[in-house]
Amino acid sequence: MVTIRDVARLAGVSPATVSQALNGRGRVDVRTRERVAQAATKLRYAPNLNGRRLARRRAECVTVLQGRNMTTAFNDSFYRVVLGGMAEVTQARGYSLVFTPPADTATDADLNRVLGHGTVDGALVLGAVDAGLLLALRHRGLPVVLVDNYLPGVDLPAVIPDYQAGARLATEHLLRLGHRRVAFLGAAVSYPFGWQTLEGYGEALAAGTIAQDPALIRRTEIGVETATAATRSLLALPEPPTALFAVTDAMAIGALRAARERGVRVPEGLAVVGMDDIEMSAYTDPPLTTVRVAKDAMGRLAAEWLIDLIEGGAVDRLAPSVPAELVVRGTCGGPTGTRASAVTIPAEATSTISTTEGA
């Protein structure tokens, strides 16, 4: 391993000068700086990060922690875009981004294993996680930003999509197409956004002066299987829905599957709208109409915020709410349903959940 002393020797200066020259910190003669730079490239020198981090008391690195809803590939396909946004800004701001596969983080020891002391300056928490983890993180004093999640009653910065506006948009779209019996396939109560989506659905119904029918509202896990089962039972109703809004695309895929099994044609017999716009949604039969949230913006926002916190700049701030838009494809029929290219309709923002940074 080539160290700073090797570079110093080759350049004929002291290690202190090498450090200053390479980091552009102190006062170093231009010619010396040049000599040092040449020696460094010649030796292919790269500073040992352990030494640097120890001395600087900064890792210049942030980590991404994943929650339990990261356990299916369908979710990956959503979060990978978010991650892309994060990577973009961390890099631009001189930080590196590391990522650890989902692991148990129930105990403090687990957390230590995942979150080596001194190796990261902050954490981006992706998706729903145990409240215990968040509390442990908070106790540790590490700057944290929640992404696509929030913890009611605990002041932690959170970047969240405007799921309420998204759900309203989807439902409005179905009503506009003439549907009166619109089913809601929501996430189980253990998921953080169950409330918002149901609220958006309710708002759209109310605006269309349509009474909510409790028989049309189902809440399940957010995967394909449970959504398939829920849709089966919905279609078996004496008065089945003519349209369905599912709060994830994976659930919408389940709904499509249940309809197919039963011989119900989409969109003629059942119109379907999903949410997330994952990669697969463009390839279902018919292609899925869905609500897309600005996933990359979400990642960028979260990373900016976290680094602001780390660098001490940020004080209380309102949680930005990431906008949603409707991607119209083939599962609802209507004027654009037959066209090849998708049409997108932006949502108007609603209520934003205000979340402030904890002291």
Place this chain on the structure above:
Amino acid sequence: MVTIRDVARLAGVSPATVSQALNGRGRVDVRTRERVAQAATKLRYAPNLNGRRLARRRAECVTVLQGRNMTTAFNDSFYRVVLGGMAEVTQARGYSLVFTPPADTATDADLNRVLGHGTVDGALVLGAVDAGLLLALRHRGLPVVLVDNYLPGVDLPAVIPDYQAGARLATEHLLRLGHRRVAFLGAAVSYPFGWQTLEGYGEALAAGTIAQDPALIRRTEIGVETATAATRSLLALPEPPTALFAVTDAMAIGALRAARERGVRVPEGLAVVGMDDIEMSAYTDPPLTTVRVAKDAMGRLAAEWLIDLIEGGAVDRLAPSVPAELVVRGTCGGPTGTRASAVTIPAEATSTISTTEGA
């Protein structure tokens, strides 16, 4: 931040003793050890990893580098299982596993950004990557294991699925069902395994004494879009294939789509077999028959090997070839095509590509 000195003070011993007690290294009285342990938990002490890594000259951490074919969610859905296997063994062997989002790693500086000096002891390289990266890695002397990739002519340890046996298995299955015109939808030549899959396909054809028809062999990018296009042209042939083997499930999904567009029913008009068994494959219409490689085993094998290399145990060794099996679902018809539960058929291993560790 609580340091080892704080623990030492509270336990009434020296930092050296704390270190030994906590790490179980030197000779420490049982009672002292206990006292130290209590002080540590009381203060919620966790060692600063920068200090430890500096002193130990070991990070006890490995990283996963991703290649360019990680850019779609369909691939994620494959690799996430591999990652799970890796995480399992790294944890069991006391290492942590970090992951960095795909980034440019063309230059040495890029590599330094991604691969902080001293922060990892080795790298698992997932999927196809630029040869330049591998060479840079090799030059750096960092232990490396390639996963689902290999570099002809360069001696780097590699764990690879038995794609040849898998392709043969898929093709044999189609022949057994009576098909004579079986199309091959392969990966573009720039992908590392194009040769193996084509070879397996050819072997099966030869065993069935069927001549290869060049018109039925297409090679494209491994995503949905290009496979859709290729299948369209295949179906437009004067004598179209009655069956098709695609070397990724994403491509098979494209084939399904092209068939649907053209009104060709699956499996009656076209039997389809994919490869990879990604999560979505169970939910296509009809559910996709596919070749599954032992993804988790691949990850476990690679991680074991890498850690062996790091710990200096390993010498030359043959690349293990990960077995494949056929998952029979609905896209081929035949006796099991209508059953709900999938049937799996293991492949016999063929040729293994022998790859040995470089000095």
Place this chain on the structure above:
DNA sequence: ATCGAGTACTGAATCGATTTGGCATTCGTC
């Protein structure tokens, strides 16, 4: 009582880089 062999613990050096106070040297000005 003395010696030798363990045992339990600690002081000091070390890992590799950064940072600060200070020492020369040069420069500009009167």
Place this chain on the structure above:
DNA sequence: GACGAATGCCAAATCGATTCAGTACTCGAT
């Protein structure tokens, strides 16, 4: 030519943990 200021570089301290040589002590055997 002398003085104050600015410049360029470095010695030494520091970050937090580990490790090794060595010291102090205990215990059993002679």
